[in-house]
Amino acid sequence: MIARYKYRFYPTDQQKNSLAKLFGCARYVWNEALAYCHTAGKYLGYNQLSSWLTQLKKSVAWLREVSSVGLQQSLRHLDKAYQRFFNKEGGAPRLKKKGNKQSVTLMGNAFSLQGKGVYLAKIGVVKPIWSRELPSQPSSVTVIKDSAERYFLSFVVEVEPEKIKAKSPSIGVDLGIKIFAACSDEMKYYSPDYTPLYHRIAQLQKQLARRVKGSNRWERTRLRIAKLHCRIDDMRTDFLHKLSTKLTNENQVVCLEDLNVRGMLKNRKLSKAISRQGWRAFRTLCKAKAKKFQRELRILNRWEATSQHCSKCGWHWGKLDLSTRVVVCDNCGTRHCRDANAAKCIEQVGMGHRPTLKRMWRLNKTTEPQGSVASVSEASRILAL
Ligand SMILES: [Zn+2]
Numbered sequence: 001m002i003a004r005y006k007y008r009f010y011p012t013d014q015q016k017n018s019l020a021k022l023f024g025c026a027r028y029v030w031n032e033a034l035a036y037c038h039t040a041g042k043y044l045g046y047n048q049l050s051s052w053l054t055q056l057k058k059s060v061a062w063l064r065e066v067s068s069v070g071l072q073q074s075l076r077h078l079d080k081a082y083q084r085f086f087n088k089e090g091g092a093p094r095l096k097k098k099g100n101k102q103s104v105t106l107m108g109n110a111f112s113l114q115g116k117g118v119y120l121a122k123i124g125v126v127k128p129i130w131s132r133e134l135p136s137q138p139s140s141v142t143v144i145k146d147s148a149e150r151y152f153l154s155f156v157v158e159v160e161p162e163k164i165k166a167k168s169p170s171i172g173v174d175l176g177i178k179i180f181a182a183c184s185d186e187m188k189y190y191s192p193d194y195t196p197l198y199h200r201i202a203q204l205q206k207q208l209a210r211r212v213k214g215s216n217r218w219e220r221t222r223l224r225i226a227k228l229h230c231r232i233d234d235m236r237t238d239f240l241h242k243l244s245t246k247l248t249n250e251n252q253v254v255c256l257e258d259l260n261v262r263g264m265l266k267n268r269k270l271s272k273a274i275s276r277q278g279w280r281a282f283r284t285l286c287k288a289k290a291k292k293f294q295r296e297l298r299i300l301n302r303w304e305a306t307s308q309h310c311s312k313c314g315w316h317w318g319k320l321d322l323s324t325r326v327v328v329c330d331n332c333g334t335r336h337c338r339d340a341n342a343a344k345c346i347e348q349v350g351m352g353h354r355p356t357l358k359r360m361w362r363l364n365k366t367t368e369p370q371g372s373v374a375s376v377s378e379a380s381r382i383l384a385l
Pocket residue numbers: 310311312313314315329330331332333334
Protein backbone atom coordinates (compact mmCIF):
# COMPACT_ATOMS: atom_id res chain seq x y z
CA MET A 1 0.00 0.00 0.00
CA ILE A 2 1.36 3.44 -0.84
CA ALA A 3 1.01 6.60 1.24
CA ARG A 4 2.24 10.16 1.13
CA TYR A 5 4.38 11.72 3.86
CA LYS A 6 4.64 15.47 3.75
CA TYR A 7 7.23 17.72 5.39
CA ARG A 8 7.78 21.44 5.39
CA PHE A 9 11.14 22.91 4.47
CA TYR A 10 12.72 26.35 4.30
CA PRO A 11 14.94 26.79 1.22
CA THR A 12 17.82 29.28 1.08
CA ASP A 13 17.44 32.25 -1.26
CA GLN A 14 19.60 30.53 -3.85
CA GLN A 15 17.50 27.37 -3.60
CA LYS A 16 14.35 29.46 -3.93
CA ASN A 17 15.68 30.79 -7.22
CA SER A 18 16.57 27.33 -8.53
CA LEU A 19 13.19 26.03 -7.43
CA ALA A 20 11.40 28.91 -9.15
CA LYS A 21 13.27 28.00 -12.33
CA LEU A 22 12.28 24.33 -11.98
CA PHE A 23 8.62 25.18 -11.31
CA GLY A 24 8.63 27.60 -14.24
CA CYS A 25 10.08 25.03 -16.64
CA ALA A 26 7.66 22.30 -15.53
CA ARG A 27 4.76 24.72 -15.92
CA TYR A 28 6.07 25.78 -19.35
CA VAL A 29 6.28 22.14 -20.51
CA TRP A 30 2.76 21.40 -19.25
CA ASN A 31 1.26 24.48 -20.93
CA GLU A 32 3.19 23.99 -24.20
CA ALA A 33 2.24 20.30 -24.35
CA LEU A 34 -1.38 21.22 -23.74
CA ALA A 35 -1.28 23.85 -26.49
CA TYR A 36 0.43 21.33 -28.80
CA CYS A 37 -2.42 18.87 -28.21
CA HIS A 38 -5.00 21.58 -28.78
CA THR A 39 -3.51 22.46 -32.19
CA ALA A 40 -3.38 18.74 -33.04
CA GLY A 41 -7.05 18.55 -32.09
CA LYS A 42 -6.55 15.49 -29.87
CA TYR A 43 -4.46 14.10 -27.03
CA LEU A 44 -1.29 12.68 -28.60
CA GLY A 45 -0.28 10.24 -25.85
CA TYR A 46 2.73 10.21 -23.53
CA ASN A 47 5.20 8.64 -25.97
CA GLN A 48 4.67 11.17 -28.72
CA LEU A 49 4.82 14.08 -26.25
CA SER A 50 8.01 12.67 -24.80
CA SER A 51 9.79 12.79 -28.15
CA TRP A 52 8.27 16.24 -28.73
CA LEU A 53 9.88 17.35 -25.45
CA THR A 54 13.27 16.12 -26.63
CA GLN A 55 12.89 18.33 -29.70
CA LEU A 56 11.66 21.26 -27.63
CA LYS A 57 14.70 21.09 -25.36
CA LYS A 58 16.97 21.47 -28.41
CA SER A 59 15.39 24.80 -29.29
CA VAL A 60 14.70 26.16 -25.75
CA ALA A 61 18.06 26.34 -24.02
CA TRP A 62 16.88 27.22 -20.49
CA LEU A 63 14.89 23.98 -20.26
CA ARG A 64 18.23 22.18 -20.09
CA GLU A 65 19.21 24.04 -16.92
CA VAL A 66 16.79 22.09 -14.72
CA SER A 67 16.35 18.41 -13.89
CA SER A 68 14.96 16.60 -16.96
CA VAL A 69 13.19 14.13 -14.64
CA GLY A 70 10.91 16.89 -13.37
CA LEU A 71 9.96 17.85 -16.93
CA GLN A 72 9.24 14.23 -17.88
CA GLN A 73 6.99 13.93 -14.82
CA SER A 74 5.13 17.03 -15.95
CA LEU A 75 4.13 15.08 -19.08
CA ARG A 76 3.24 12.04 -16.95
CA HIS A 77 0.92 14.22 -14.85
CA LEU A 78 -0.64 15.63 -18.02
CA ASP A 79 -1.15 12.07 -19.24
CA LYS A 80 -2.89 11.18 -15.95
CA ALA A 81 -5.05 14.31 -16.14
CA TYR A 82 -6.14 13.33 -19.64
CA GLN A 83 -6.87 9.73 -18.58
CA ARG A 84 -9.04 11.02 -15.73
CA PHE A 85 -10.81 13.29 -18.19
CA PHE A 86 -11.42 10.40 -20.63
CA ASN A 87 -12.75 8.24 -17.78
CA LYS A 88 -15.11 11.08 -16.83
CA GLU A 89 -13.43 11.42 -13.43
CA GLY A 90 -12.50 15.04 -13.93
CA GLY A 91 -12.57 18.05 -16.21
CA ALA A 92 -10.25 18.70 -19.13
CA PRO A 93 -6.66 19.64 -18.17
CA ARG A 94 -6.18 23.38 -17.97
CA LEU A 95 -3.28 25.79 -18.28
CA LYS A 96 -1.19 26.27 -15.16
CA LYS A 97 -0.77 29.75 -13.72
CA LYS A 98 2.19 31.29 -11.98
CA GLY A 99 0.40 32.52 -8.85
CA ASN A 100 -1.22 29.17 -8.05
CA LYS A 101 0.27 26.25 -6.16
CA GLN A 102 3.39 24.96 -7.90
CA SER A 103 4.70 21.43 -7.84
CA VAL A 104 7.28 19.21 -9.49
CA THR A 105 7.71 15.49 -9.00
CA LEU A 106 11.16 13.90 -8.98
CA MET A 107 11.62 10.16 -9.33
CA GLY A 108 14.18 8.08 -7.46
CA ASN A 109 17.06 8.93 -9.81
CA ALA A 110 16.70 12.68 -9.24
CA PHE A 111 16.77 12.83 -5.44
CA SER A 112 18.36 11.03 -2.52
CA LEU A 113 18.21 11.05 1.26
CA GLN A 114 21.47 12.22 2.82
CA GLY A 115 21.35 11.98 6.59
CA LYS A 116 19.03 14.73 7.81
CA GLY A 117 18.92 16.36 4.36
CA VAL A 118 17.40 15.58 1.01
CA TYR A 119 19.42 16.09 -2.16
CA LEU A 120 17.36 17.37 -5.12
CA ALA A 121 18.93 17.27 -8.59
CA LYS A 122 20.27 20.68 -9.69
CA ILE A 123 18.81 22.31 -6.53
CA GLY A 124 21.09 21.05 -3.76
CA VAL A 125 20.48 19.70 -0.28
CA VAL A 126 17.36 20.92 1.52
CA LYS A 127 16.63 20.24 5.18
CA PRO A 128 13.00 19.32 5.84
CA ILE A 129 11.49 19.31 9.33
CA TRP A 130 11.10 15.61 10.06
CA SER A 131 7.82 15.72 11.97
CA ARG A 132 7.64 11.92 11.74
CA GLU A 133 9.94 9.25 10.45
CA LEU A 134 9.69 7.93 6.90
CA PRO A 135 8.51 4.30 7.13
CA SER A 136 10.47 3.15 4.08
CA GLN A 137 12.63 4.29 1.19
CA PRO A 138 10.52 6.74 -0.86
CA SER A 139 10.00 6.06 -4.57
CA SER A 140 9.39 9.69 -5.51
CA VAL A 141 9.23 13.14 -4.03
CA THR A 142 7.01 16.06 -5.01
CA VAL A 143 8.34 19.52 -4.25
CA ILE A 144 5.47 21.89 -3.53
CA LYS A 145 5.23 25.65 -3.16
CA ASP A 146 1.74 26.77 -2.19
CA SER A 147 0.19 30.15 -2.89
CA ALA A 148 1.18 31.38 0.60
CA GLU A 149 4.81 30.68 -0.39
CA ARG A 150 5.33 27.72 1.90
CA TYR A 151 7.53 24.89 0.69
CA PHE A 152 6.88 21.18 1.21
CA LEU A 153 8.35 17.83 0.28
CA SER A 154 5.80 15.09 -0.24
CA PHE A 155 7.27 11.58 -0.39
CA VAL A 156 5.56 8.50 -1.80
CA VAL A 157 6.34 5.52 0.41
CA GLU A 158 5.24 1.93 0.77
CA VAL A 159 3.49 1.25 4.11
CA GLU A 160 2.17 -1.88 5.77
CA PRO A 161 -1.60 -1.95 6.42
CA GLU A 162 -2.40 -1.78 10.13
CA LYS A 163 -4.13 -4.72 11.75
CA ILE A 164 -6.34 -3.46 14.57
CA LYS A 165 -9.68 -5.06 15.31
CA ALA A 166 -12.65 -2.74 14.86
CA LYS A 167 -14.72 -1.84 17.93
CA SER A 168 -17.98 -1.89 16.03
CA PRO A 169 -19.11 -3.89 12.96
CA SER A 170 -20.65 -1.00 11.03
CA ILE A 171 -21.65 2.64 10.97
CA GLY A 172 -23.80 4.84 8.74
CA VAL A 173 -22.77 8.42 8.11
CA ASP A 174 -25.04 11.19 6.88
CA LEU A 175 -23.15 14.20 5.59
CA GLY A 176 -24.73 17.61 5.98
CA ILE A 177 -24.04 21.30 6.19
CA LYS A 178 -24.95 22.33 9.72
CA ILE A 179 -23.75 19.05 11.16
CA PHE A 180 -20.83 17.81 9.09
CA ALA A 181 -21.48 14.17 9.91
CA ALA A 182 -24.37 12.59 11.78
CA CYS A 183 -23.67 8.95 12.60
CA SER A 184 -25.94 6.02 13.22
CA ASP A 185 -24.49 5.71 16.75
CA GLU A 186 -26.13 9.09 17.52
CA MET A 187 -22.81 10.93 17.44
CA LYS A 188 -22.63 14.28 15.68
CA TYR A 189 -19.52 15.97 14.32
CA TYR A 190 -19.42 19.67 13.57
CA SER A 191 -16.87 21.14 11.20
CA PRO A 192 -14.78 24.07 12.44
CA ASP A 193 -16.28 27.51 11.99
CA TYR A 194 -14.53 29.16 9.07
CA THR A 195 -16.85 32.18 8.95
CA PRO A 196 -14.57 34.72 10.70
CA LEU A 197 -11.72 33.80 8.37
CA TYR A 198 -13.93 34.04 5.29
CA HIS A 199 -15.16 37.40 6.56
CA ARG A 200 -11.59 38.67 6.86
CA ILE A 201 -10.85 37.39 3.33
CA ALA A 202 -13.82 39.30 1.97
CA GLN A 203 -12.50 42.48 3.61
CA LEU A 204 -9.03 41.97 2.17
CA GLN A 205 -10.48 41.21 -1.27
CA LYS A 206 -12.04 44.66 -1.25
CA GLN A 207 -8.71 46.15 -0.26
CA LEU A 208 -6.97 44.21 -3.04
CA ALA A 209 -9.39 45.61 -5.60
CA ARG A 210 -8.36 49.14 -4.61
CA ARG A 211 -4.64 48.48 -5.03
CA VAL A 212 -2.71 48.86 -8.27
CA LYS A 213 -2.31 45.38 -9.69
CA GLY A 214 1.27 44.16 -9.48
CA SER A 215 2.39 46.85 -7.00
CA ASN A 216 4.13 46.02 -3.72
CA ARG A 217 1.02 46.79 -1.67
CA TRP A 218 -1.10 44.68 -4.00
CA GLU A 219 1.34 41.78 -3.64
CA ARG A 220 1.32 42.12 0.15
CA THR A 221 -2.48 41.97 0.31
CA ARG A 222 -2.56 39.05 -2.14
CA LEU A 223 -0.17 37.14 0.09
CA ARG A 224 -2.26 37.86 3.20
CA ILE A 225 -5.34 36.51 1.44
CA ALA A 226 -3.46 33.44 0.25
CA LYS A 227 -2.25 32.80 3.80
CA LEU A 228 -5.79 32.98 5.17
CA HIS A 229 -6.96 30.54 2.50
CA CYS A 230 -4.16 28.20 3.48
CA ARG A 231 -5.17 28.46 7.13
CA ILE A 232 -8.73 27.48 6.28
CA ASP A 233 -7.45 24.60 4.14
CA ASP A 234 -5.25 23.40 6.98
CA MET A 235 -8.13 23.57 9.47
CA ARG A 236 -10.41 21.65 7.14
CA THR A 237 -7.80 19.04 6.21
CA ASP A 238 -6.99 18.50 9.87
CA PHE A 239 -10.65 18.06 10.77
CA LEU A 240 -11.34 15.69 7.85
CA HIS A 241 -8.25 13.63 8.64
CA LYS A 242 -9.16 13.22 12.30
CA LEU A 243 -12.78 12.30 11.60
CA SER A 244 -12.03 9.86 8.77
CA THR A 245 -9.37 8.18 10.92
CA LYS A 246 -11.78 7.84 13.84
CA LEU A 247 -14.64 6.43 11.76
CA THR A 248 -12.59 3.95 9.73
CA ASN A 249 -10.51 2.86 12.70
CA GLU A 250 -13.46 2.11 14.96
CA ASN A 251 -15.82 0.50 12.47
CA GLN A 252 -15.37 -2.50 10.19
CA VAL A 253 -17.78 -1.17 7.55
CA VAL A 254 -18.39 2.53 6.92
CA CYS A 255 -21.47 3.38 4.86
CA LEU A 256 -21.59 6.73 3.08
CA GLU A 257 -24.09 8.26 0.75
CA ASP A 258 -23.04 9.07 -2.79
CA LEU A 259 -23.88 12.76 -2.84
CA ASN A 260 -24.63 14.54 -6.04
CA VAL A 261 -22.29 17.37 -5.16
CA ARG A 262 -22.24 18.89 -8.61
CA GLY A 263 -26.04 18.94 -8.77
CA MET A 264 -26.24 20.46 -5.30
CA LEU A 265 -23.76 23.18 -6.20
CA LYS A 266 -26.30 24.44 -8.71
CA ASN A 267 -28.42 25.50 -5.77
CA ARG A 268 -26.95 28.97 -5.43
CA LYS A 269 -28.08 29.49 -1.88
CA LEU A 270 -26.27 26.38 -0.73
CA SER A 271 -23.31 26.23 -3.09
CA LYS A 272 -20.93 28.27 -0.94
CA ALA A 273 -21.66 26.29 2.19
CA ILE A 274 -21.34 23.01 0.30
CA SER A 275 -18.03 23.76 -1.36
CA ARG A 276 -16.60 24.75 2.03
CA GLN A 277 -17.50 21.42 3.58
CA GLY A 278 -15.08 19.17 1.70
CA TRP A 279 -17.35 16.14 1.32
CA ARG A 280 -15.44 14.82 -1.66
CA ALA A 281 -12.13 15.10 0.16
CA PHE A 282 -13.70 13.34 3.14
CA ARG A 283 -14.75 10.41 0.97
CA THR A 284 -11.31 10.16 -0.61
CA LEU A 285 -9.74 10.13 2.85
CA CYS A 286 -12.17 7.46 4.09
CA LYS A 287 -11.33 5.33 1.07
CA ALA A 288 -7.59 5.56 1.69
CA LYS A 289 -7.97 4.92 5.41
CA ALA A 290 -10.28 1.96 4.90
CA LYS A 291 -7.41 0.44 2.96
CA LYS A 292 -4.91 1.36 5.65
CA PHE A 293 -6.94 -0.18 8.49
CA GLN A 294 -8.31 -3.00 6.32
CA ARG A 295 -11.88 -1.80 6.58
CA GLU A 296 -14.63 -1.59 4.04
CA LEU A 297 -16.18 1.57 2.65
CA ARG A 298 -19.63 1.22 1.09
CA ILE A 299 -21.03 4.01 -1.02
CA LEU A 300 -24.80 4.03 -1.34
CA ASN A 301 -26.74 4.81 -4.45
CA ARG A 302 -27.45 8.49 -4.76
CA TRP A 303 -31.17 7.88 -5.29
CA GLU A 304 -31.68 5.97 -2.07
CA ALA A 305 -34.21 8.13 -0.20
CA THR A 306 -32.67 7.73 3.24
CA SER A 307 -34.34 10.68 4.90
CA GLN A 308 -37.84 9.62 3.89
CA HIS A 309 -38.10 6.50 6.05
CA CYS A 310 -38.36 5.53 9.69
CA SER A 311 -35.17 3.69 10.63
CA LYS A 312 -37.08 1.59 13.17
CA CYS A 313 -40.06 0.28 11.23
CA GLY A 314 -39.34 1.31 7.63
CA TRP A 315 -42.39 3.50 7.37
CA HIS A 316 -42.23 5.93 4.47
CA TRP A 317 -43.27 9.43 5.38
CA GLY A 318 -42.16 11.10 2.16
CA LYS A 319 -40.03 14.07 1.42
CA LEU A 320 -39.18 16.37 4.32
CA ASP A 321 -38.55 20.05 4.12
CA LEU A 322 -34.89 20.96 4.85
CA SER A 323 -35.93 22.94 7.93
CA THR A 324 -37.55 19.91 9.55
CA ARG A 325 -35.09 18.58 12.12
CA VAL A 326 -37.20 16.26 14.28
CA VAL A 327 -39.65 13.66 13.02
CA VAL A 328 -42.09 11.50 14.97
CA CYS A 329 -42.98 8.33 13.09
CA ASP A 330 -46.72 7.93 12.89
CA ASN A 331 -46.44 4.18 12.51
CA CYS A 332 -44.34 3.22 15.54
CA GLY A 333 -44.29 6.54 17.40
CA THR A 334 -40.51 6.84 17.65
CA ARG A 335 -39.10 10.35 17.88
CA HIS A 336 -36.18 10.73 15.47
CA CYS A 337 -33.55 13.34 14.92
CA ARG A 338 -33.61 13.82 11.19
CA ASP A 339 -29.86 13.35 10.58
CA ALA A 340 -29.36 10.41 12.93
CA ASN A 341 -32.36 8.71 11.35
CA ALA A 342 -30.88 9.17 7.87
CA ALA A 343 -27.56 7.78 9.12
CA LYS A 344 -29.31 4.72 10.52
CA CYS A 345 -31.10 4.17 7.22
CA ILE A 346 -27.79 4.50 5.38
CA GLU A 347 -26.29 1.87 7.67
CA GLN A 348 -29.22 -0.51 7.20
CA VAL A 349 -29.14 -0.27 3.42
CA GLY A 350 -25.35 -0.44 3.33
CA MET A 351 -25.29 -3.57 5.48
CA GLY A 352 -28.05 -5.21 3.46
CA HIS A 353 -30.39 -5.43 6.46
CA ARG A 354 -33.01 -4.02 4.21
CA PRO A 355 -33.26 -5.03 0.54
CA THR A 356 -33.38 -1.39 -0.48
CA LEU A 357 -35.52 1.36 0.93
CA LYS A 358 -36.94 1.97 -2.49
CA ARG A 359 -38.53 -1.44 -2.60
CA MET A 360 -39.85 -0.94 0.91
CA TRP A 361 -41.37 2.27 -0.19
CA ARG A 362 -43.15 0.61 -3.07
CA LEU A 363 -44.35 -2.10 -0.70
CA ASN A 364 -45.86 0.49 1.59
CA LYS A 365 -47.55 2.14 -1.29
CA THR A 366 -49.21 -1.02 -2.54
CA THR A 367 -50.28 -2.50 0.78
CA GLU A 368 -51.60 0.65 2.36
CA PRO A 369 -54.76 2.15 0.97
CA GLN A 370 -54.30 5.53 -0.66
CA GLY A 371 -54.57 8.39 1.76
CA SER A 372 -53.13 6.61 4.77
CA VAL A 373 -49.65 7.80 3.82
CA ALA A 374 -49.42 10.89 5.97
CA SER A 375 -48.62 14.18 4.38
CA VAL A 376 -45.45 15.97 5.34
CA SER A 377 -47.17 19.05 6.60
CA GLU A 378 -49.08 17.11 9.23
CA ALA A 379 -48.43 19.07 12.41
CA SER A 380 -48.74 16.25 14.94
CA ARG A 381 -45.90 14.33 13.37
CA ILE A 382 -43.34 16.89 12.41
CA LEU A 383 -41.87 19.31 14.87
CA ALA A 384 -39.80 21.89 13.14
CA LEU A 385 -36.97 23.20 15.27
ZN1 LIG B 1 -41.47 3.97 12.65
